Amino acid sequence: MKYTLAIHGAPYASQAAQHGIAFAEALLRQKHTIERIFFFHEGVYQALSTRVIPQGEEELLEKWQGLGSQGIELAVCIASGIKRGVINEAERLRYEKNASNLAEHFTLVGLGQLISAINDADRYVEFPS
Amino acid sequence: MKKMLFIISHPPYANTHNTELLEAAMVGAVFDGDVSLLFRGDGVWSLLPDQHGEKVGYKTFSKMLSALPTYEVDQLFACAGSVADRNLSMATDPAIEMLSLEQQATLIAAQDVVIGAQG
Amino acid sequence: MSLHLVFNSAGFNACQQRMLSADPIILLGDGVYSADASSEQNIYILALDAQVRGVILDPSQFNLIDYDAFVALTAAHLPVVSWAE
Numbered sequence: 001m002k003y004t005l006a007i008h009g010a011p012y013a014s015q016a017a018q019h020g021i022a023f024a025e026a027l028l029r030q031k032h033t034i035e036r037i038f039f040f041h042e043g044v045y046q047a048l049s050t051r052v053i054p055q056g057e058e059e060l061l062e063k064w065q066g067l068g069s070q071g072i073e074l075a076v077c078i079a080s081g082i083k084r085g086v087i088n089e090a091e092r093l094r095y096e097k098n099a100s101n102l103a104e105h106f107t108l109v110g111l112g113q114l115i116s117a118i119n120d121a122d123r124y125v126e127f128p129s
Numbered sequence: 130m131k132k133m134l135f136i137i138s139h140p141p142y143a144n145t146h147n148t149e150l151l152e153a154a155m156v157g158a159v160f161d162g163d164v165s166l167l168f169r170g171d172g173v174w175s176l177l178p179d180q181h182g183e184k185v186g187y188k189t190f191s192k193m194l195s196a197l198p199t200y201e202v203d204q205l206f207a208c209a210g211s212v213a214d215r216n217l218s219m220a221t222d223p224a225i226e227m228l229s230l231e232q233q234a235t236l237i238a239a240q241d242v243v244i245g246a247q248g
Numbered sequence: 249m250s251l252h253l254v255f256n257s258a259g260f261n262a263c264q265q266r267m268l269s270a271d272p273i274i275l276l277g278d279g280v281y282s283a284d285a286s287s288e289q290n291i292y293i294l295a296l297d298a299q300v301r302g303v304i305l306d307p308s309q310f311n312l313i314d315y316d317a318f319v320a321l322t323a324a325h326l327p328v329v330s331w332a333e
Binding site: 006008009014040041077079080083110111112114115116118119124126128129 | 130131133144145146149152153156157159160162241242243244245246247248
Binding site for chain 2: 249250253255259262265266267268327329330331332333
C-alpha cells in the first residue's frame, strides 16, 4: 500500500518526529511504499541542518536523513518553511540571506506536492504539533 | 479524486496554522479534490466577521474565508454545539452549514483524508 | 471504517464525540493517559508511549500494540484521522 505522511510538529515541541520516523520504518519493514513525507506548519523545523543535538539525546535528523537516503522524499512545505527561516541555497540567493540551512535529503516544495501525494497514495497519516 | 476534509479546531491568531490549512484547502480544490472544511471547538472563533489580522502582521482569516467560494471550496461546516457554547455571531458570507455531532461523525466517516490535527 | 489516532486527552474527547461507535482508536503520545480498562470501545495503545511515560498497563486488560500493529491497523482502515487539541 502507498502512504503519504505529514509531520506538523516541531522537534522538542512534539513527538511528531519520533512517531513519524518509527511509523515510516515500520511501513518499510512491511513492504509498504511511502509516496512522500510532507513537513507542514512547525514541522518544517525538522529539516534544519543547524541543529546541535545534546549528548545522550537521539539524533532524529540523522534518522530522517536515513529515510531520505533510501529514496524517500522528505518534502518541506515552502510556504511554511521560508517564512520560518528554513531555506535552501536557491532561496538564500533569491532573498539575499547570509546562510542556508535546509538539511541534506530535504527539498522545499509547494502545497501542490502535498495534494498530489495525497491523491497518489492509499493512505494519509498525520502527526500533529 | 479524493474526498478531503480539513478540520479547524483552534482560534485563528495564536499561530498561522489556520491560514496555512486554508491555503492547503484551496490548493486541494485547484487539484480537483472534493474539499470540505469543518470548524469545531475554538476553531469556530475563526468565523467572527470583521477581523483585522493585518494589524498584527497576519493575513486576515475572515477575508481568506470569504474568498473560498471562488476556489470552489463551498462545503463549509461548523459544529453547532461549539457555536452555541460560545454564543457566537458568525459571518453570514460565505454560507456555513451547522452540523450536529452525529452529522460530523457521518461527514468524517465519508472522507478519504482528514487534515488539520494540532496540539 | 475510520481509524482514529488520539494524541492527548482533549483530542480523545473531541474524537469520541465525532466517531462512529464501532471505529477503532489508537492512543499514542499523551493519548496513552486516557487508557481506561473499563472502556467498552475498540481501543489500542501504543505500548512504547505508555512505557516512556511510566504508565503501566496490564496486557491482559489492554490492547497494547507495537508500530507493526499500528501500521497494520492503518492499512485496514480509511480514513486515518488524527486528534490532538
